[in-house]
Amino acid sequence: MPFEQTSEIQRKMYDFIEKYIxxxxxxxTNREIGRAMNIASTGHVDYHLSMLQKKGWISRQEKKSRGIKLTRPSKPQGVPVKGYIAAGQPLDIFSEAEDTIDVGPSLLDPDTTYALIVKGRSMIEDHICDGDYVVIKPQITCQNGDIVVAVHMQEGVSGSATLKRFFQEKEHDRVRLQPANSELEPILIPKSVWDREWQVQGKVVAIFRNCGNAA
Amino acid sequence: MPFEQTSEIQRKMYDFIEKYIxxxxxxxTNREIGRAMNIASTGHVDYHLSMLQKKGWISRQEKKSRGIKLTRPSKPQGVPVKGYIAAGQPLDIFSEAEDTIDVGPSLLDPDTTYALIVKGRSMIEDHICDGDYVVIKPQITCQNGDIVVAVHMQEGVSGSATLKRFFQEKEHDRVRLQPANSELEPILIPKSVWDREWQVQGKVVAIFRNCGNAA
DNA sequence: CCCGTACTAGAACGGCTATTCGAGTTAATG
DNA sequence: CATTAACTCGAATAGCCGTTCTAGTACGGG
Structure with a gap:
């Protein structure tokens, strides 16, 4: 195995620590790790922990009991729900936060990621429904086909936002914001106007739907 | 202060533990608590911890270093992902857990609630897609129209599970498990067979979709 | 004044903890 | 074969940990 240098046992040890936490x-404790992994010697455990530390998987606080921390905490964080996003007509830009939802570990940057509540059915064919939460990762660039939050800046006004699929149509020198609803027309914006008046605020990285918890 | 019997210092101690965690x-550790609160004696700390424990604020694991737990954790918990659920043909019953996802605070009972990964497109018209996570709240009863996990018990075999909408058709004396895909036929089960061979394992209370986090 | 409750200090004990050291095994490399 | 790297064990050490014990202070009621 001449490529990645983390052995099986160390990976298992990391997994155990993660689960234990x-x-x-x-x-x-080191001893508890040893017991769980059938390692007879505490020095032995210490050895592998040192390896994990050197490789950056964990950090340790010297001499402190249970002084292990995961450096890549998989702990998912809640993301704030910032308001509503129009999937139909552009809606007034989202109001203030009101809640948070928790998302899976695949979503990073809990500091900047946020969520919006979808209004309307324009993305229904992408199976994004009215009332769904969309988790947004902020970014100003995106690729063709991404589902993005597009903000329309109008003179001085704070702007309005809409949820659409983003397509750059080079042959027409314009941007197409495509709803996923055959009853609706795409929004077509000439490239020159786009740069002045529009901005991509982020892309959808996850969707959450609450189906009701009542008995 | 003749009403609640938790003294100032014990409240502060609890706050410190919460923040430390x-x-x-x-x-x-008890000594760290003592240091932080200007308590000279470890026995003294132990005394107040016993009080907190007696009053139900914390629980302790005997003799274990750092063996303190808050009994009213404010943290929302993740739910385990137990495996895959067929939205098309009934699939072998879910395999072992492999991961967890975190769900919003609206979903209670982190001890029993779990998640499954949807396979197939039979619920596509309800906007539940292949690969979505469905969060399941276990219950054996359900109402007409609920999306449920239905398990088919066959002689001795562990069973197979499928995701469908549940309808009790009294006029035909049978149960209808209805896919949300016009290309697929419902599963019709006479009431007598239903009671013997089928069971509702829980209903869908939330849906989570990961849209990819790549740049 | 006595008594009970709440709190504080200090010391001591046995067990647990992290860490280090010396020594040995195994497998791959040159 | 010698060397190296990765891993394993057992033992030892110094210090940390939870717990218990004795002793004390302050306060409020009876």
């Missing part, structure tokens, strides 16, 4: 609410 | 990722 999740289950017990605190990191395990 | 938040900051350090593990509970503090």
């Amino acid at each position: 999740k289950g017990e609410g605190m990191p395990p | 938040k900051g350090e990722g593990m509970p503090p």
Whole structure:
């Protein structure tokens, strides 16, 4: 195995630590690790922990009992729900935060990621429904086909935002904001106007739908 | 102060423990608590911890270093992903857990709630896609129209599960498991067979879709 | 004044913890 | 074969940890 230098046992050890923290609410002691992994010697555990530390998987606080921290915490964080996003006509830009939802570990940057509540059915054919939460990762660039939050800046006004698929149509020198609803027409914006008046605020990285919890 | 019997210092101690856990990722030791609160004696700390425990604020694991847990954790919990659920043909019953996803605070009972990964497109018209996570709240009863996990028990075999809308058709004395895909036929089960061979395992309370996080 | 409750200090104990050291194994490389 | 890297064990050490014990202070009621 001449490429990545983290052995099987170290990976398993990391997994155990991760699970232990999740289950017990605190990191395990070296001895507990050894017991769980059938390692007879505490020095042995220390050795592998040093390796994990050197490779950057964990950090340790010297001499402190249970002094292990995961450097890539998989802990998912809540993201704030910033308001509503129009999937139909551009809606007034989202109002203030009112709640948070929790998203999976695949979504990073809990500091900047946020969520919006979808209004309307214009993305229905992409199976994004009225009332769904869309999780937005802020970015100003995007690729063709991405589902994005597009903001229309109008003179001085704070702007209005809409949820659409983004397509750059070079042959027509324009941007197409495409709803996923055959009853609706795309928004076509000449490139010159786009640069002045529009901006991509972020792209959709996840969708969350609450189906009701009532008995 | 003749009403609630938790003294100032104990309240402060609880706050410190809460903050310490938040900051350090593990509970503090008794001595660390003492240092932080200007308490000279470890026995003294132990005394107040016993009080907190007796009053139900914390729980402790005997003799275990940092063995303090908050009994009213404010943190929302993740739910385990138990495997795959067929939205088309009934699939072998879900395999073992492999991951967890985190869901919003609106979903309670993190102990019993779990998630499944949808396979197939039979619920596509309800905007549940292949690869979506469905969050399941276990319950054996459900109402007409609920989207449920229906398990088919066959002699001795562990069973197979499928995701469908549930309808009790009294006029035909049968149960209809209705896919949300006009190309597919419902599963019709006479009431007598239903009771013997089928069981509702839970209903869908939320849906989560990961749209990819790539740049 | 006595008594109970709440709190504080200090010391001591046995067990647990992290860390280090010396020594050994295995497998791959040159 | 010698060397190296990765891994394993057992033992030892110094210090940390939870817990318990004795002793004390302050306060409020009876």
